[in-house]
Amino acid sequence: MDHQNDDLFKAFLQKTHVGLVLKKEELSFSIYEAGDNYLKITGLNREALIGKDIFDVEKDLFPSNILEVLERVLMYKSEAEISPFLLTPTDRSKSIYISIHISPVVDHQGGVEYLLYTVRDIDQEIRFANERANRNYFMELIEQAPVGMGILKGKELIIESANTRMLELWGKNKSVLNMPMAVALPELEGQPFLRLLQDVYTWGEAMVGNEAKAFILRNGKLETAYFNYAYQPIKDKKGHTTGIMMIATEVTPLVLVKQKLEESVSSFRSVVMNAHYSLLVLKGKDWIAEIANQRLLDLWNKKKEEVIGLPLLQILPELVGQPFLEYLKTVYETGEPYGQEEEVFYYNTANGIGKKYVSFFYDPMIDAEGRVYGVIVGAEDITARVESRHKVERAEEMLRIAIESANLGTWHYDPLSKRLTVSPRLKELFGYKSNEEMTYDTVITQVTEEYREVVQKAIQSSVIKGEHFDLEFSIKGHYDQQLRWMRATGRIYRDKEGFPVRFSGILLDITEHKQDEIRKNDFIAMVSHELKTPLTSLKAYVQLLSSKAKASGDIQATNSLSKADGQVNKMNNMIKSFLDLSRLEAGKINLEKQQFCLNELIAEVIEEITLTDRTHNISTGNSQEIMVFADREKIGQVINNLIGNAIKYSPQGKIVEVVCKEVNGETLVSVRDEGIGIPKDDIGLLFDRFYRVESRKFKTISGFGIGLYLSAEIIKRHDGQIWVESEEGKGSTFYFTLPHKDLIL
Amino acid sequence: MEKRILIVENDLEMEDIFKEIFSDNGEEVVFFYEETDDILELVEKHRPTIVILDYNLNGLNGGELCKLIKGSGKHKHIPVLLLSAFPKFIYSNENVGNNAFLEKPFDVDELKTVVEHIINGSPK
Numbered sequence: 001m002d003h004q005n006d007d008l009f010k011a012f013l014q015k016t017h018v019g020l021v022l023k024k025e026e027l028s029f030s031i032y033e034a035g036d037n038y039l040k041i042t043g044l045n046r047e048a049l050i051g052k053d054i055f056d057v058e059k060d061l062f063p064s065n066i067l068e069v070l071e072r073v074l075m076y077k078s079e080a081e082i083s084p085f086l087l088t089p090t091d092r093s094k095s096i097y098i099s100i101h102i103s104p105v106v107d108h109q110g111g112v113e114y115l116l117y118t119v120r121d122i123d124q125e126i127r128f129a130n131e132r133a134n135r136n137y138f139m140e141l142i143e144q145a146p147v148g149m150g151i152l153k154g155k156e157l158i159i160e161s162a163n164t165r166m167l168e169l170w171g172k173n174k175s176v177l178n179m180p181m182a183v184a185l186p187e188l189e190g191q192p193f194l195r196l197l198q199d200v201y202t203w204g205e206a207m208v209g210n211e212a213k214a215f216i217l218r219n220g221k222l223e224t225a226y227f228n229y230a231y232q233p234i235k236d237k238k239g240h241t242t243g244i245m246m247i248a249t250e251v252t253p254l255v256l257v258k259q260k261l262e263e264s265v266s267s268f269r270s271v272v273m274n275a276h277y278s279l280l281v282l283k284g285k286d287w288i289a290e291i292a293n294q295r296l297l298d299l300w301n302k303k304k305e306e307v308i309g310l311p312l313l314q315i316l317p318e319l320v321g322q323p324f325l326e327y328l329k330t331v332y333e334t335g336e337p338y339g340q341e342e343e344v345f346y347y348n349t350a351n352g353i354g355k356k357y358v359s360f361f362y363d364p365m366i367d368a369e370g371r372v373y374g375v376i377v378g379a380e381d382i383t384a385r386v387e388s389r390h391k392v393e394r395a396e397e398m399l400r401i402a403i404e405s406a407n408l409g410t411w412h413y414d415p416l417s418k419r420l421t422v423s424p425r426l427k428e429l430f431g432y433k434s435n436e437e438m439t440y441d442t443v444i445t446q447v448t449e450e451y452r453e454v455v456q457k458a459i460q461s462s463v464i465k466g467e468h469f470d471l472e473f474s475i476k477g478h479y480d481q482q483l484r485w486m487r488a489t490g491r492i493y494r495d496k497e498g499f500p501v502r503f504s505g506i507l508l509d510i511t512e513h514k515q516d517e518i519r520k521n522d523f524i525a526m527v528s529h530e531l532k533t534p535l536t537s538l539k540a541y542v543q544l545l546s547s548k549a550k551a552s553g554d555i556q557a558t559n560s561l562s563k564a565d566g567q568v569n570k571m572n573n574m575i576k577s578f579l580d581l582s583r584l585e586a587g588k589i590n591l592e593k594q595q596f597c598l599n600e601l602i603a604e605v606i607e608e609i610t611l612t613d614r615t616h617n618i619s620t621g622n623s624q625e626i627m628v629f630a631d632r633e634k635i636g637q638v639i640n641n642l643i644g645n646a647i648k649y650s651p652q653g654k655i656v657e658v659v660c661k662e663v664n665g666e667t668l669v670s671v672r673d674e675g676i677g678i679p680k681d682d683i684g685l686l687f688d689r690f691y692r693v694e695s696r697k698f699k700t701i702s703g704f705g706i707g708l709y710l711s712a713e714i715i716k717r718h719d720g721q722i723w724v725e726s727e728e729g730k731g732s733t734f735y736f737t738l739p740h741k742d743l744i745l
Numbered sequence: 746m747e748k749r750i751l752i753v754e755n756d757l758e759m760e761d762i763f764k765e766i767f768s769d770n771g772e773e774v775v776f777f778y779e780e781t782d783d784i785l786e787l788v789e790k791h792r793p794t795i796v797i798l799d800y801n802l803n804g805l806n807g808g809e810l811c812k813l814i815k816g817s818g819k820h821k822h823i824p825v826l827l828l829s830a831f832p833k834f835i836y837s838n839e840n841v842g843n844n845a846f847l848e849k850p851f852d853v854d855e856l857k858t859v860v861e862h863i864i865n866g867s868p869k
Contacts, residue, residue: 535850540762579831579832
């Protein structure tokens with residue numbers, strides 16, 4: 001190249017954009033010329049470059065492989081390009097991307113001495129491309145992230161982007177993009193999230209939440225869901241928030257599982273701790289007490305620190321020799337649960353050995369390998385229950401022994417089903433074999449005729465009116481046809497509604513007793529009959545003599561004989577009452593009922609008594625005229641007895657008043673005296689057989705104590721009532737009633 | 746008219762008493778002590794105006810005897826008075842056809858009245 005050309009070339013170079021002109025040196029290349037543009041880019045001046053070897057200039061000014069590329073261009077006389085190259089200027093302010101183009105300058109001889117090294121600023125281009133690539137990558141990353149991600153823009157929180165996962169979490173589709181959050185997810189209204197987002201936007205502070213509960217409309221349903229989330233503000237260069245990056249993962253299943261777990265753990269604890277029976281968890285080979293509730297501590301009479309964490313045998317060494325250890329061992333070995341309703345548990349106390357009854361179960365805890373690693377022990381202190389049952393059993397046993405040794409039969413009768421259940425002894429008494437069934441109807445036919453109606457009536461009044469059933473009657477044995485006397489007592493048992501459900505009681509064989517009684521009564525009857533025989537002739541003689549004395553005008557003899565007759569009558573009456581008693585007890589008093597005028601009978605009785613006793617004034621007050629239907633003789637006997645007593649027990653009093661009248665459809669007879677009265681304690685016993693009031697006052701008063709008993713029996717047979725009202729020292733009033741005629745018929 | 750009273754009793758003591766009671770009016774008293782095997786033969790033989798029977802006899806009792814008389818046809822018109830130291834209600838279950846009943850010990854006057862009554866055909 002000549003000089004003229006050379007200068008021109010250089011000027012051209014400086015003004016154009018060509019970077020450098022490189023000149024081939026022996027081993028390297030030197031910088032022949034540099035363009036203004038290049039100098040501007042690199043921040044170097046011309047002097048620092050011109051004539052310098054390319055390796056002698058600033059480091060990093062050329063790409064590291066520059067020598068190879070230049071040699072190749074030289075050799076092949078072809079062009080080369082290096083792009084992009086990050087050029088760091090000398091002041092290191094800012095690196096820029098450039099593109100380097102190298103082309104050979106071929107002289108006319110075909111040789112190459114100069115190379116054109118041109119550069120172009122491609123910084124903007126490269127950076128933009130990089131950014132786009134990064135952004136795509138980022139978006140892809142976001143899209144594929146297993147978490148929900150999204151970007152909200154602006155104060156209105158417009159959904160700029162949201163990945164598929166986020167849309168799924170929201171239960172929405174892409175249509176929500178570019179909508180404000182509040183419009184896209186209207187269900188968030190009233191929930192805290194919108195406000196949180198606004199706060200993040202306003203304050204520019206990130207916010208993180210864990211397991212936050214949200215109600216999200218998904219598939220048309222408002223679902224409860226739990227999320228972990230992070231809201232990250234996106235800021236511009238000036239630090240102003242322009243949007244929010246949202247990251248969210250749904251943890252609903254996790255939370256639910258956790259909740260369930262918590263629930264089951266807490267319910268297990270509360271089950272264990274608040275259980276109404278003792279619970280204990282034993283673990284490991286040494287049976288370490290891991291959990292024990294208060295009930296168990298109570299059962300063992302131990303403190304918590306004496307139990308928890310300790311091996312069972314250290315807690316209760318007294319278990320050695322008791323069956324529990326064997327059961328536990330078996331459960332450990334077999335993995336089978338074991339339980340027992342009742343077992344005695346002995347435990348040590350400060351005062352010796354205590355005894356409790358327990359019901360218990362052992363449930364093995366089995367690990368994944370099927371090995372027993374622990375046992376849940378449940379136990380209940382049933383001491384009180386067992387002891388009260390023992391008490392009942394003892395009482396029942398005693399009752400059974402009593403019933404058996406008394407040879408009592410027992411019976412239960414269900415009035416509704418008419419089913420009769422009886423004990424073997426009762427079957428025996430009724431003459432049945434023990435395997436035979438007895439029915440109510442056959443029992444009734446076995447009752448002898450004279451008692452059948454009485455028994456049926458008594459059962460009826462027991463069942464209907466709830467009266468106590470207590471009756472003596474005779475029966476004929478089913479096979480042996482033997483007459484046996486029975487005493488049955490019983491009562492009706494009712495349910496809560498008052499319906500009779502069970503009529504039950506006991507039956508006692510009183511045949512022997514009854515036979516004694518019959519013999520006794522027969523004896524009394526015989527005696528009274530025999531006593532009457534001489535009395536008959538005595539009375540006749542007295543009366544014959546009396547009429548003779550009367551005829552001869554012997555007044556003294558007449559009076560004496562009249563008194564003798566009276567005494568015979570008295571004696572006869574005594575004998576008669578004995579006889580009545582025996583007949584009554586044999587059940588052989590038959591009432592001969594007839595219609596008669598009660599006040600006439602009373603007058604007759606008074607007249608008769610007045611014949612022998614003139615000391616008392618017996619009046620009939622304002623009696624009514626009353627017709628009754630009853631046994632005239634028996635009622636007369638009662639009235640006689642009551643007036644007789646009134647006289648007998650009122651030695652000072654003179655007045656006896658007998659009144660009969662109608663009261664409430666019944667006939668009421670009262671006999672009032674002004675005598676010594678009856679002590680309160682005796683009133684209830686007054687109508688009992690042979691009962692006489694024990695008192696010095698009465699010592700001189702004769703009697704057997706059967707008059708009132710007889711009277712009461714007679715009135716009872718008339719379905720009437722008899723009672724007394726009395727005040728000691730002031731007198732007594734005896735009453736009896738007879739039911740209205742229509743009722744007795 | 747003269748009355749003949751046939752009495753069957755088990756108390757021998759009563760013979761004199763009955764005789765004395767009925768002697769005033771000139772009645773003839775035929776007294777038998779426990780001789781009761783054939784009452785109809787006695788009735789046939791003595792043709793009594795009235796028969797008084799004690800209930801308690803050895804062998805057939807007064808009630809049975811009364812039944813025989815009342816069932817005889819020929820002598821059923823003869824009035825029968827039953828006597829007993831047991832009160833009447835003891836026997837009230839059976840009807841033996843007696844015209845009257847008196848409980849021992851009886852009242853002499855009552856006995857007379859009853860006998861009079863039943864002879865005259867009006868039972869007490």
